[in-house]
Amino acid sequence: MKLTSNLSSKRRGFTLVELLVVIAIIAVLASLGFKGFTMAQEMAKKTKGATCISQLIQASEDFYNEYSQLPLGSTADSDSERQTDNQLMAPLVGLKSAIEENPKEESFFKFQKAKGRGNDVYDGLERDQSRAELYGPWNNKEKTDRYYICVYNYDYDNELREPNALGNELHFETKVLVYHKGKDGKTGGKFNRDNIYSWAKSN
Numbered sequence: 001m002k003l004t005s006n007l008s009s010k011r012r013g014f015t016l017v018e019l020l021v022v023i024a025i026i027a028v029l030a031s032l033g034f035k036g037f038t039m040a041q042e043m044a045k046k047t048k049g050a051t052c053i054s055q056l057i058q059a060s061e062d063f064y065n066e067y068s069q070l071p072l073g074s075t076a077d078s079d080s081e082r083q084t085d086n087q088l089m090a091p092l093v094g095l096k097s098a099i100e101e102n103p104k105e106e107s108f109f110k111f112q113k114a115k116g117r118g119n120d121v122y123d124g125l126e127r128d129q130s131r132a133e134l135y136g137p138w139n140n141k142e143k144t145d146r147y148y149i150c151v152y153n154y155d156y157d158n159e160l161r162e163p164n165a166l167g168n169e170l171h172f173e174t175k176v177l178v179y180h181k182g183k184d185g186k187t188g189g190k191f192n193r194d195n196i197y198s199w200a201k202s203n
Contacts, residue, residue: 042183042194045137048123049148049196052111053178056084056134056148057198059092059109060176063102070175071101076154081163083147084134089125093132109134122146136180136196145185151177162199166192171199 063071071091072082082088091101092109099105114124114135122139125132135146153160153175160171163179165187171177181187182194192201 045183046194046196049137049180052134052136053148053180053196053198055111056092056109056150056178057176060150060152062108063092064175066104066106066108067102070152070154073152073154074101076152078155079151079153079160082150082152083144084150085147086131086133088150089127089132089134093125093127095127095130095132097130119143138183138185140181140183140185142185145181148178148180151179163187166195166197167201 060070071088089109090098092107094102094105094107096105102108109125111134112124114121114126114133116122116139120139121133121143122135123137125134127133134148136148138146140146151160151163156175158173160174160177162169162171162177166179176198178198180196182191182196184191184194187195
């Protein structure tokens with residue numbers, strides 16, 4: 001009888017403290033895994049955004065090579081920013097509504113179809129027969145924060161200054177700079193960290 005009692009006491013289960021420790025360890029490991037997954041997701045979105053920016057620059061340069069002016073260049077005589085709303089994208093994708101800008105109706109820009117609908121559209125090109133808009137990979141609260149922003153060298157002097165909020169550095173031998181405001185939809189100081197740029201940032 002004594003032997004049986006000793007064996008049963010040695011085979012006891014976890015104490016409450018031990019169980020809580022195990023649960024805490026699992027929770028920590030799960031949170032680390034989730035954080036890593038979230039970081040990987042954000043990195044993938046930035047990579048996709050950088051690819052889109054590269055294609056947007058190429059499309060703008062191809063447009064210039066075809067028409068000897070940048071998109072919307074007939075309405076500008078100094079360097080300025082353009083959002084990738086319908087006004088800019090219509091001539092770049094060759095819509096009939098922009099036939100004055102792009103009389104050959106040539107499609108210079110192609111990209112994946114945007115996700116979502118209505119005010120929740122993001123991550124790609126939304127287009128039909130009459131409209132075209134290009135959105136970044138985040139579903140920002142404000143629709144205008146989802147657009148990419150092109151800084152065009154409309155005076156064709158081979159120097160282009162980046163926006164003040166992004167550093168204000170001068171870039172040479174370039175026709176266009178492109179950036180996106182990132183997940184937070186903001187620029188300036190600490191808000192620049194999640195932005196995507198077509199140029200190498202010095203800070």
